[in-house]
Each structure stands twice: as C-alpha cells, then as structure tokens.
Amino acid sequence: MSAPEPVLPEPVRPEPVLIARHLTRSLPGDPPATLVADADLAILPGRFTAIVGPSGCGKSSLLYLLGLIDRPTSGQLLLDGRDLAQMSGDDRARIRLEHFGFVFQFHFLLPEFTALENVMLPLRRLGRLSQAQARERAMQMLADVGLGDKWMKPPDRLSGGERQRVAIARALANNPRLVLGDEPTGNLDSVNSARVVDLFRDLAHKQGRAVVCVTHDMGIADLADIRVTMLDGRVVEVREQHPAPSAGTQ
Amino acid sequence: MLGRLSLLIHIAARHLLMRRRQTLVATSGVAVGVGFFLAVSALMVGSQNDFVRQLIDVAPHIIVSDELRSPPPQPGVRAYPGGAVQIHGYKQRNEVRGIKDWQRLMARTGAIEGAIASPSLSGAVTLRMGGRDEPLAVVGVEPGIEAKVSNIADKMRAGQLIDLERVQGGVILGEELARRLGLNMGDIVSATSAAGVTRSLRVVGLVKKGNSMLGGSTGYMLLREAQSLLGRPFIINRIGIKLTDAYAAQTIAAQLEAQSGYKAESWQERSSDFLSLLLTRNIVMYSVVSAILLVASFGIYTAVSTSVADKRKDIAILRSMGFSQGDLQLVFVLEGLALAVVGVLLGWALGTGLMGVLGSLDLSVGGEIQHIPLDKSPRQYAIAAGASLAAGVVAAWLPARKAASVDPVDILRGAL
Structure with a gap:
C-alpha cells in the first residue's frame, strides 16, 4: 500500500503563444547576408520580453519575423500548433x-x-463590431491611454507622446494576444517613455498578453521579465530576470 | 465584406480629398475627354444620321425597274431545265420593255405592311424652245401616290405636284433647266419623244436646284400623258416603294426580286458606296476619341501612382495592421475609379453644355438657315462613361499593383 502522492503546487509555466524554431532569414546575394540565424524562442503570455543587442544584430529583423511582417527563409513559426511561416500572405x-x-x-x-478613426481602422477591417460598437470601443481604447478628450484631433495636432499612445491604442484595438514593439520609446522623452513602458508592463502583467519589445534602452531591458540578447543574428542568451508570478498572485 | 469595401472606399476617399490639386487635374482630364467625346460624337453621329436620312428619302426606299439582273431564260432552256442543253445561234425572243403584269406586282407590294407603291414610266424626250434642244428624262407619275412615296413635293420651288392633274399637258422641270431654256411658270414648250410623238407641255412647277438624285434634266408629267408621249400606253417601267421601316428595304427588295424576277434595288444597295464611306468616317472618329480618352487615363495613372509613392508609409502600416495586399491594391484601384466616375459626371455636364452651344449655332447653307444636326442619344453617354471607367480602372490598376508589392519591412525599419 502506497501513500497517496502529495499534491505539490506546480510552477506556472503557461503555454507559449508563439514558438520560433530554427528561424532563419537571409538576403539573397553572394555570399548571402544572414539577418537572423537559427533563432529558437518561445514567447510567453503574461510576460514582458525585451530583445536587446548592439545595432545591426538582427533584433528588429527577428521581431518582424515573429510579427509576420517578414517571412523567414527557413525554420518554423508556430501559433496554436500551426506553422505561420508557410501560410499564404492573406492568411498571415x-x-x-x-x-x-x-x-x-x-x-x-x-x-x-483623426485619432479615433486611426484606432478604428483595425476594428473596421476585422469587421466583428458594428460601426457604432467599433466607435465605442475605440473611444474606450483612447480613454485607456489617457487621450479620451483628444479623439477628434488629426495626428499633426497631437504631441509626440500622444501620437505614440494613439498608436498603442490602435495596436490594442482588436484585443491582440501578442503585442510587438520596435523601439516604441525611441522617439519619446523620458516622461513619455516611462509611461509607455508602464503601459506595456500592464499589458503583460494585468491583461495577460505576450509583449515583445526590441529596445536598446537598458533601463527598459532591465524592467523586462525576460531578456533576449542577440549578437550577429543569433540569439545568444535568454534570461528570465523576474520570476513569473505564481498562480495565486495573478 | 461590405464593411471591408466601405472601409477601403473611406481610405481612398480621404487620400483623394487630401490631394485636391492632383485630384482636380486628373478628374478634369477625364471630364475634358468625355465632354469632347460627347460633342464630337454628337456632331459625327448627328450629321451621319442626317446624311443617311437624306440618302433614304431622296428617292423611294425600293425601286423596282424593268431591268433583269440576268438575261431571261430562252424557251429551249425553259423546256429542259437543268438539262445538258447548249443552244447556239437562235434568235433571242424580243420582249416588250416595261414591267409586265405590273398591277399584280403593285397589289402584292400593297399587301406588305407599311409599304406604298407608286408606278411610273420614264423615258427620254427632247424639249425644243426657240431653236434650242435640251434632253429631258421625263417621268410619268400618279401625283396622288407619288407625293406619298417621294419627297419631290418638298423640293418644289413653285407650283405643286397635284397641278399635273389640273393642267392639260402639265410638266414640272428642274429650275436650272427651265432657266437655260428661258422658261417660266405657265410657259409652253414642245417635247418630242423617240416614238415620234410631239406634244406641247405647259410648265406647272419648278424643282429647286441642288438635288442630285432628281437631276437637272428630269421632268415630271402625269403617267397617262407620259405613256402617250412616249408611245407606250398602259406600260410602266418603274415602281417606287416607300416603307415605314426604311431599314427593312434590303429584305423586302430581295423578296420582291425573287417573286417578280425584276430588279428591285433598295436604298442600301443604291448608296453602298456612301455607307462604306460612313464606316471609314466612324473608324476615324472612334480612333481619335479613344486617343482623347487614353490621354485622360494617363492623368489617372499619374495621380494614382504618385499617390502610391506618397503613401508608402501608410501602406506599410496598414499591412502590419493586417490589411492584405489585395486590400491595398483595391484602395488604389478605387481611387482611380473614383477619379474616373467624377470625371465622367463632369464630362457629361461639359459635353451637354458643348452640345447646347453647337446646337444653338445658326449656319447658312445655300441661303437657308440650318442647325447642326446633333445626336444626343444616351448611347453616346454610355459609351463615353464605359470607356473612361474601364480606362480609369486599368490606369489605376497598374500603379496599384505596386502598392500591393510594397515591402513593409523596408519602410517600417528604415522609417521616414
């Protein structure tokens, strides 16, 4: 007779949203230039991942591959078990x-x-909401980034920080599982920059989205849960800087 | 699907409204093309219709004459139809000239719906006046019927066709011939036919000059009197037929010819040279006009391709947002289509205005005030619109393909 196994709390290890396997992107030429070489990476929900590395190391290229904006030369990119690398342009x-x-x-x-219409673009393209619902949701998105009163302004009448926040509201309009940032604070002053980073961390920690950011700002990289370091097109280090919150505290 | 289209239209419309000058130039190019197409084609088609109407109305729609298209079959051949008979050196039967059994042919023609047939006899006479001889092709008609079949009544300078019945030996002459002979209304002239008959004729009417088909040397008489003058009583050699539907002439002529054996000539056959000339004219017109529309579509091409070049950043961000290549291509094709649609509407207005101006011009032709014949049929409007829209879509589609092929990576990372 054996004693029943004690039930131990398992560490929270969520299923990755996106998995990259041997992701490679090279440009044709002689010899071909390799932007990203053999990258393996799992993007986790609820975590803020920063990709860092020196200029030209391929961090933006990796982000574009992960974001389906660019197509890998070889390797797999799995979302819900489906390989996105081989899909048609329309499906992507x-x-x-x-x-x-x-x-x-x-x-x-x-x-x-206007700011509002910009945020409505992805909502209208997806077409799940009626015009009125889309408008209401876009207004809410703008309010969430603190621009509820500036919805009717065209972009050239907004400040740099405000524009970036409209862009964030637009990125979040369709409630994405994955938020990708390419130097999102690169053009902002420190106050606005901090606001954007806070917003990104909230997206991960409070809303459970997977957030991936390319940055050369070490301050931001230090705040990230996971730091991915690249060098010469290769992922050289994936380090978990802040442990995942346990199930109880989430 | 509908939501997607309305979104793409919204984007296209904003692009165009933000680029007012380009939009204005491109639409006015189309508008000018369409406007002038309408004006020119109204002129060309209008004058053509007018010309064809004159061709049709200048003489009866069908003329049955006593001529045969092939020699009449000889008795030997008739006796052995299809037999291998070759007959040489026989004496040809001498037929009496004139349409035989013409009353039956008249009755048969009368049975055709909308057809009026007028019998006539024509022959040559010589007019003699003060030692001057002038040949005259005299046509004997029944004035009451002939007036319904030909438009001779409209061409009279003086007198009336019906006067032939009122005056013994009345004749209607071309005014030029009358002038040459020094004849006026009511004057008497002597006429001699080849049959040796001489009669005195009284001028009861004058036909205006400048009617080529009536000729300067044609005269009208009463049928009965012409038969007597030409020495051919009870004979006619021509039946003029007028139809309600002039364009049925060819078929009906063929039928009559098959039935009677006499040559039945429709107005189309009579004027086939003119009709082929009109065809050439149409080809010339449509080539020039398509060139105008083509140039207009260059305007659309330029507008759309600069729009694509200007909007590369927007294209990239829309692609990253999840718009497909097809979406972006459609945005720019819609821009071209919108330019074409607005251009066509403006062009319709411009064309209508130009037609109004052309239609109000008074032209003096041969001393008479005439208006330019214009064809304002919806067909021309439809052709102009169809051609412009098609050209606009093609002109936009070429640069729009470029929009679809923009690689967002280059733009998003290269930025600004």
Missing part, C-alpha cells in the same frame, strides 16, 4: 489582424484620419 494578414498588435518607433498614424 488575417492573423496579424486578429492576434498581433504593432507599435513602432515612429507612430505611423494615417495623417488623413
């Missing part, structure tokens, strides 16, 4: 629309549209 666009949200160094707001 659909996945970006439903699951991914991007924030870039430059806001890239459409100049002809």
